[in-house]
Amino acid sequence: MSPSSTVSLTRHLLEEQRAGRINADARLLIEVVARACKSISIAVGKGALGGVLGDAGTAGEASINIQGEAQKKLDVLSNEILMEANAWGGHLAGLASEEMDHSQPIPDVHPRGNYLLLFDPLDGSSNIDVNISVGTIFSVLRCPDGVTTPADEHYLQPGTAQVAAGYCTYGPSTMLVLTIGHGTHAFTLDREIGSFVLTQRGMTIPEETKEFAVNMSNQRFWEAPMQAYVGDLLAGKEGPRGKDFNMRWVASMVADVHRILTRGGIFSYPLDSKCAAKGGKLRLMYEANPMSFLVEQAGGAASTGRQRMLEVQPTGLHQRVPVFLGSKAEVEAAVGYHARHDAG
Numbered sequence: 001m002s003p004s005s006t007v008s009l010t011r012h013l014l015e016e017q018r019a020g021r022i023n024a025d026a027r028l029l030i031e032v033v034a035r036a037c038k039s040i041s042i043a044v045g046k047g048a049l050g051g052v053l054g055d056a057g058t059a060g061e062a063s064i065n066i067q068g069e070a071q072k073k074l075d076v077l078s079n080e081i082l083m084e085a086n087a088w089g090g091h092l093a094g095l096a097s098e099e100m101d102h103s104q105p106i107p108d109v110h111p112r113g114n115y116l117l118l119f120d121p122l123d124g125s126s127n128i129d130v131n132i133s134v135g136t137i138f139s140v141l142r143c144p145d146g147v148t149t150p151a152d153e154h155y156l157q158p159g160t161a162q163v164a165a166g167y168c169t170y171g172p173s174t175m176l177v178l179t180i181g182h183g184t185h186a187f188t189l190d191r192e193i194g195s196f197v198l199t200q201r202g203m204t205i206p207e208e209t210k211e212f213a214v215n216m217s218n219q220r221f222w223e224a225p226m227q228a229y230v231g232d233l234l235a236g237k238e239g240p241r242g243k244d245f246n247m248r249w250v251a252s253m254v255a256d257v258h259r260i261l262t263r264g265g266i267f268s269y270p271l272d273s274k275c276a277a278k279g280g281k282l283r284l285m286y287e288a289n290p291m292s293f294l295v296e297q298a299g300g301a302a303s304t305g306r307q308r309m310l311e312v313q314p315t316g317l318h319q320r321v322p323v324f325l326g327s328k329a330e331v332e333a334a335v336g337y338h339a340r341h342d343a344g
C-alpha cells in the first residue's frame with residue numbers, strides 16, 4: 001500500500017469528523033480505546049513469556065468476578081489497561097466493565113466529558129491459555145444531560161442509543177472493527193509503524209449463508225424452537241431447508257462474529273435451561289449490543305430470537321440475553337421458528 005493510499009484510523013476519524021459524522025470528543029475516545037487495545041495486543045502476544053497466562057487470584061484462591069466466573073490474569077490486566085487509558089477523562093463521564101461490579105464515574109479531579117464507555121476487556125477468556133484468538137469489545141453511549149456523576153442506571157440505554165461500537169481481535173493479526181453509525185470498517189494493526197490502518201471499508205454481510213455457529217454441546221438444554229431450527233440445519237438439503245450447512249464454533253465471540261462480518265453466517269447463543277435463570281449467557285451491554293450495532297451497520301440482523309436486539313430496554317448493567325446475529329435471511333429464519341412456536 002503506498003503511503004498516500006494508506007488511511008490510518010486517525011485520518012479516517014478526522015475525515016468522519018470533517019464530514020460532521022462524529023465530534024472531537026467521541027473521536028478522541030475511540031483513539032484512546034484503540035491505543036489501549038494496542039497495549040492489550042502486546043500483552044496477549046507475549047503469552048507465557050509475559051507471564052499473562054492462567055488464572056488471576058493468589059495462593060490457589062480464584063478471583064471471582066460479578067459474573068461468578070473465575071477471572072484470568074488477562075481479564076484483570078486488560079481491564080486495568082482500559083481503565084488507566086481512560087482515567088484522565090476529558091471525553092468521558094464514566095465507564096463500566098464486565099470485570100467490575102458497578103460503573104465508575106471519572107474522578108472529579110479530571111474534566112468530565114459527555115460519553116459513557118462500556119467494555120468487555122477480554123472476550124473469549126476460555127481460549128487465552130490455548131493460544132486461540134481473543135478480543136476486546138466496547139460500546140459508547142451519551143451521558144444523559146444534566147448528569148455529572150453517572151451511576152449504573154444512566155448506562156441502561158437501548159442499543160439504538162449507541163454512538164459508537166467496536167471490537168479488537170487479537171489473532172494472527174490484530175484488527176479493530178468499528179462503527180459510528182455510518183457503516184462498519186476494519187483496521188489492521190501495522191506493527192511496524194504501530195498504527196491501525198484501514199483494510200476494509202464498508203464491510204457487508206451476505207444476506208444468505210450456509211454456515212452456523214453455536215455451542216452444540218448445549219443442544220439438549222435448548223428450547224423447542226431452537227432444537228427445531230438447528231435440527232433442520234443439520235438435516236441439510238434432504239431436510240426442509242433444502243441446503244447443507246457447515247458449522248464453526250471458536251468460543252470467542254469476537255472471532256466468531258469477525259468471521260461472520262467477513263464472509264457471512266449466523267452466530268447464536270440461545271437461551272437454554274442451564275442459563276435460563278440468568279436470562280442467557282452473553283451480556284447485553286458490552287457484548288450483544290455493540291456486536292449487533294456492527295452487524296446491522298454491515299447489512300446483517302441481530303435478535304434475541306424474539307426481539308430486535310438494539311430495541312431491548314436494559315434493566316441491569318450485567319444483564320444477559322439470548323443472541324442471534326449475522327446474515328439477515330438466516331437470522332429471520334431462526335426468529336421465524338421462535339415466532340411459530342410461540343404462536344402455538
Ligand SMILES: O=P(O)(O)OC[C@H]1O[C@](O)(COP(=O)(O)O)[C@@H](O)[C@@H]1O
Nearest residue numbers: 120122123124125126215251252253
Ligand atoms: O464456553 P462456551 O459455552 O462455548 O461460550 C463461549 C462464549 O463465552 C464467551 O467466552 C463469553 O465471553 P467472556 O470470555 O468475555 O466471558 C464468548 O466470547 C463466547 O462466545
Ligand SMILES: [Mg+2]
Nearest residue numbers: 120123124287
Ligand atoms: Mg465476552
Ligand SMILES: [Mg+2]
Nearest residue numbers: 098120122123
Ligand atoms: Mg470478557
